[in-house]
Amino acid sequence: MKNLLAEILWLWKAYPRAPEKPGLLMRLYYFWDEAITPAGHVLCALMLFGFLFLFVPGFAVLKVVEGASLVWMIFALVFRRKPDNRILHVEVPMATEGELVQILAKFEKPLTKSSFVESFRMDPSVERLGNGLLKPRHRGVFTLSKMAFVELHPLGLSQSLRPYDGMAELLVAPKIKSLSRFPFLTEGASGAKFERLLRPENSRGMEFVGVREYREGDSLRDLHYKAFARYGKPFTKEFATESGGGVTLLLDVSAKHFREKMCVETAIRLFGSIAFYLLERNLLGRVWIGNEEVRFEDSKSPQKKILAALARVPYADLHTTYTLEKWNVLPDADVPVLCVSVHPVTWPAVDKQVVVVNRQMNRAENDSLRYVLRGTETVE
């Protein structure tokens, strides 16, 4: 029952909330949103509400209120002047789903008290909080098609816009939770390739670079005893590691039906967690999303690159289908490959795979295949 409810809820949320092409009603809404301020909305709504009582005996005063509201709104909408300031440049930092992001803009003239930048006609999943502050609910790439410099009418009931000439996009990365342990990686015969990389003596160099907090699984030989004695809790010495090599990660988000599509977001977040886990331990090699490689060798912030790539993964919704017929990378005896997907894959290059599934059923697991329930953030 719980699963059925979850599926119904997903289908409900997956239904598109905005039309692809705006029709008449949508254009009326754009006018309502762009030309009228919240105070103007109150007055207009009050006018419409008041019509219900206009012919009811006892509401004589209402006629005065309705008339005044009508006059004010017409005046406020008709007598609007185009702003004399404009936006020169816009910068939109990368956001994380569920967190706030501020649009940064540069203006031709200094901002006054009643002017601000705003982004209109946003996707319904991005909440506008005013003054260029946005709160995206889920990851993705959102084109800011109508950013504008906005100036309030003196009465405060309407506003006039000067659209920004350029284009910008809002990149929203998935929220990644850190993985404290990943025992699946070294399990069984298929784990041998991974274990070679994980042994500290294999990856560890001789150059001492610092101290960090002890984590489960660290070698006792690397304990920093002086720090332990001083602070009463264990610390591990860090050494510079050799570069090159590492685990190849593959993310396959091809989904055939909606039950698999439901698991794509969990797969993406899990993939990000695993990538960050490997990056922290300097074990990450190549990263593939389908047949496209994410390159970050020279990047100062590989986490950001990975997040940006994950943000651009197409959103699995009802009317789009993404398939991956064949992964073009050849198997390599020295390079371990871990795949995260929503259905089991049979490519020879893949050594281990984590499959995100919708329902708990009796599925055959082994040391190279692990099933994870949708919504789980760890791999046990």
Add this chain to the structure above:
Amino acid sequence: MKFVGSHEGALVILVAAIVALWSVSAIWVLAVVALAVSLWAYRRLHVGKPFKLHRIWLYLGIIPFAIWFAAFPNTPGNFSPLFIYIPAWYFLYIALVEWLCLDRGGRMVFVWFDAFVVLLLSSFEWNIVASVAAVVAFGTFLVDVRSRKSLKRWILFLGICLIGFGILSNVFLQMRSFGRSSRTERYENYYQSRSLMGFSSVGKLGSFGPNYSGKRERNVVFRVYSKRAPVYLKGISYERYIPGFGLWKQSKKHRFLQTGRFVGDYGGFEIGEPFDTNAVWIRSTIDLESAIFAPPGAAGVAIQGPDSIPYYAGDFYQMVGKSPRDWYYWDGIRTKDTLSQHDSAWLNVPPALNELLDSAAKEMGLFPSKDSVFSNLKKIRENFRTGYAYSLQLPLSKNEDPLQTFFRTKQGFCEYFATFSTLLLRRMGTPSRYATGFAYPEPGGSYWIFYRGNAHSWVEFLDPDGFWNTFDPTPSTARPEEKVPSFFDRYSERLRSSLSLFWHELTEGRWRASLDAFGNWTSNLLESVVVKLGLLFIAIALIVWRVIRRIQIRKKELATLSLRVQKWQKILRTAESGLKNLGFVRMPGETVQKFMQRIPSTPKTEEFLKMLRSYCAKRWQSY
């Protein structure tokens, strides 16, 4: 910087709404609570601690107001203003919830809108306090939302708007009174449009004339919500004719009817068994003198308010005082009128007209016998159809009776036809009476419309079996042609009728009786033991559910930790709890090692110290 109103401005608007609603509804308890909540919420907003909004509070909050709406006591005869004020209190509740949760789900735009709706609904029976509060609220709103760029420009724009509004209002008022030369003429026109002449205790021949011509002919007078068309709607019937003046006088004989069965809040006054127990509702659009219109032979009427009404000989009802704007009637089974059965008054003919009536009877070939009643009626009708013309302009003379003019010129309208026929039949020995009212309604969809132009007079005669019947002597060709109304007239009439019926059903409909019963049932239910036990059960279930959730959350937390770590954490907790009882508490941030160092080794503490030592030694081991 985008500005969505200040907290202070919103507080002023909310307080103004509370004061306005308090002054009109006089429910001081709720007002004091609302005021306290709004001030407390302002304080919390000021220190940056708003609540998080859960929409379920708004949806569930409607339940107590709905119960209040359904269960408040009925006020028969009056429209209770609580119909308006209870929704106003609910909107105030929503405004306060949004205010409490501002910026954490609540939005200023909803605080404003809900507060203004409260002010709007408070204008229903507005007083000076409510109007001042409304002005303060609107003024604060306009000042608060203005653009901060330039105060002068704001003052200029506001001034232009106010002047513009004033000019438009003036133009509108001028247009309404365009064409009226004086106030007197305006009042006279207003009076004529709102009242109906010709249905008083003394009826003058010719008083219907203005109804048939002029701009008010198509004014709706009655709407009768019945599936069966009431061909006639009688207002009054007259007993005695005064010759020379053309006056009819009604009979003084009457009896008072007491209330019997009720139709909702309308007390029924019945004279016999109804043909159909479903009462028919009539709505009048104008002021009537005292007549209660009903079809001839109606079994009774139902009116809101009076305990008794007079029922007159002549089979009609009247009010003591002004007529109501709406009432019910029941269609009657044909019965004998016991009040006037054998009254010789219905045979009364003024002697001055005997000669005239004899000449007319001779001309028409009428016979004074009981068996000739129906043949006389036929002859009268045929004679009027062929020998008389319908005309609203009768050349009356001071020297002769209007009926003499009518007979001489062979022209007139319904009043003259009916009067002459009544007196003719009386002369022939058939008891008759002259009746006035409305006739031949037009269909309006699910109801029937009587216009001013449908005012009519007819004759009621007693047949040989002892039953009163109606007879319309006016030639049918004289009836006004049914005019096809324009689309706008039809649509606006239908809208007005629907609104009228809807308001009637809402305020004085029979469903209120079942709601009163529902109100009694809910109050009994709330006092019953079963409900109290049920509430107790719900409370216990909530507590149990909370406990189970806590346990589930704790299990989930523990699941992320290995068994070994859980074991050592448990040992540490046991040791800390035991040492706390002995007065040793580990400070926040203090390591276990340091903690151990300050605990003296005593028999009581030794056990716990052992636990701490083994914790320090083994907790951080790797396997």
